[in-house]
Amino acid sequence: MTAGPLVEAQALTVAVPGQSRGFGRRIPRDIVRGVDLAVPRGGAVGLVGESGSGKTTLGRALVGLAPAAAGRVLFDGADLAAAKGPALRALRARMQMIFQDPQSALNPRLTIGTTLVRPLEAFGRLEGRRARRARAAELLDLVGLPGDALDRYPHELSGGQRQRIGIARAVALEPDFIVADEIVSGLDVSTQAQILLLLEDLRRRLGLTLVFISHDLSVVRVLCDEVVVLLRGEVVEAGPCAAVFDAPRHAYTAALLQAVPLPEIDPAWLDRPALAAHIPPLAASG
Numbered sequence: 001m002t003a004g005p006l007v008e009a010q011a012l013t014v015a016v017p018g019q020s021r022g023f024g025r026r027i028p029r030d031i032v033r034g035v036d037l038a039v040p041r042g043g044a045v046g047l048v049g050e051s052g053s054g055k056t057t058l059g060r061a062l063v064g065l066a067p068a069a070a071g072r073v074l075f076d077g078a079d080l081a082a083a084k085g086p087a088l089r090a091l092r093a094r095m096q097m098i099f100q101d102p103q104s105a106l107n108p109r110l111t112i113g114t115t116l117v118r119p120l121e122a123f124g125r126l127e128g129r130r131a132r133r134a135r136a137a138e139l140l141d142l143v144g145l146p147g148d149a150l151d152r153y154p155h156e157l158s159g160g161q162r163q164r165i166g167i168a169r170a171v172a173l174e175p176d177f178i179v180a181d182e183i184v185s186g187l188d189v190s191t192q193a194q195i196l197l198l199l200e201d202l203r204r205r206l207g208l209t210l211v212f213i214s215h216d217l218s219v220v221r222v223l224c225d226e227v228v229v230l231l232r233g234e235v236v237e238a239g240p241c242a243a244v245f246d247a248p249r250h251a252y253t254a255a256l257l258q259a260v261p262l263p264e265i266d267p268a269w270l271d272r273p274a275l276a277a278h279i280p281p282l283a284a285s286g
Contacts, residue, residue, distance in 0.1 A: 005038035006209045007062055007095075007177055011071035012037070014054075014061045028069065031057040033233040035071075039177070044203060044210040046220030046241070048256065049230035055213045056100075058230065059179040062211060063095045064088075075177070093123050096170040100182040102162035106154040112165055113150035116140075119172045139168040143198060160191035164198065171202060179211045184219075196223060217256060221245050229253045 012035045015028035032054045039045050039062075047055045060066040062073055064080045073080045075091055083091055099105040106115060116136035119125075126132050137147045143164040154162055163183055170178055180199060184192040200223060203210050214220050220227055220241065227244050229237040229252065237250040248254045 004041060005074075006041040006076055007037075007039040007211075008074040009035050009037040009058070009062065009071065010074065011035075012058075012061060012068055012073060013070040014057050014066050015069040016057075030069070031233050032061065035230075035233075035235050037062075037228060037235070037238075039209055039211060040225070041176075041209055042207055043226065044212060044224040046224035046227040047211060047213045047230060048215070048217060048220055048227060050256075051215075052232075053230040054233035055230055056181055057233075059097065059181050059211055059213050063097050063177070063179050064092065065097065089123075093173045094175050095177045096173070096175045096179075098163075098166050098170045098178060098180045098183050100185060102159065102166045103154065105166055106162060108154050111151055111153055112136075112140075112157075115154075115165065116150075116169055116172060119169060123173060125173065135172070139172055142171070142202070143168045144194075158191075160187055160195060163187065163195055167195075167198065167202070171206060171208075174206070175208070177209045177211075179213070181213045182215065185215065192219075199223070217245070229256070 012032060013030055014032040015030045017026040017028060035058060037045075037058075047058060049055055057066055061068060064073070068081060075095065078087070078091060080088075080091065110118075113133060113136050116139050117132040120132050120135060126135055133150065136150055140147055140149055145161060145164055145168075149157070149161070149165075154165070157165070166183070183199070184195050187195065196219060199210075199212075202208060210224075212220065212224055224241055226239060227241045228235055229244070229250065231252050237244060237248065237253045244253065245257065248257060
């Protein structure tokens with residue numbers, strides 16, 4: 001991990017339209033308020049907090065999917081809001097998001113192969129249908145799915161397999177930065193472990209910078225280097241995972257830790273040999 005952040009939020013506020021009063025205009029409601037955040041290159045930062053705390057909105061803002069009402073987001077030193085045309089397009093290829101619900105994130109009318117080549121087509125990567133299909137097959141192999149999944153549709157796959165497709169699509173353009181939003185929340189425990197193992201493996205192999213949004217504090221504790229705690233859209237605590245989890249400074253962080261008891265975790269629990277002995281391949285069991 002090299003020095004300096006890849007992604008920064010500076011006094012970032014993100015708002016959504018609130019309820020209208022009579023026939024007047026809808027008054028904006030702040031979801032994220034004055035957030036300062038730095039994501040180191042090659043690092044993994046966990047965003048935690050209760051439902052409605054602004055985690056997903058902040059994650060979307062970091063990849064330019066939610067505009068800033070105030071403050072700014074810098075990606076590799078460039079202001080996302082100020083980037084236009086080719087400059088913005090170049091930045092977009094370097095950042096991706098993996099969504100919480102793989103069922104709704106994948107077009108049910110498209111085969112998996114078509115889904116995986118769409119980013120390549122949009123950014124002019126690779127020439128010809130054969131080359132793109134070959135790249136799609138490589139992506140399937142990268143996430144542990146068989147090549148025959150190219151011609152299948154999302155409804156023919158399990159939830160864990162669909163989430164692997166979401167991960168494959170996210171890395172298709174070889175981005176630098178990925179936001180993973182609650183990507184294992186709807187999966188069974190064994191499949192969650194496989195997906196987390198895959199994500200950690202890809203992060204290290206591809207040199208990805210990661211923001212990992214989760215309710216599962218034990219996962220964040222192991223998977224991430226740093227943690228940011230959100231409460232009603234504001235950062236109440238941030239720092240290295242070990243320091244925050246072992247000695248929380250804010251009462252809300254302490255309450256979160258008490259609400260979700262954390263077991264004594266073996267730091268190597270995501271190691272491939274340990275999991276491989278107990279968890280069957282996802283392609284076979286889903």
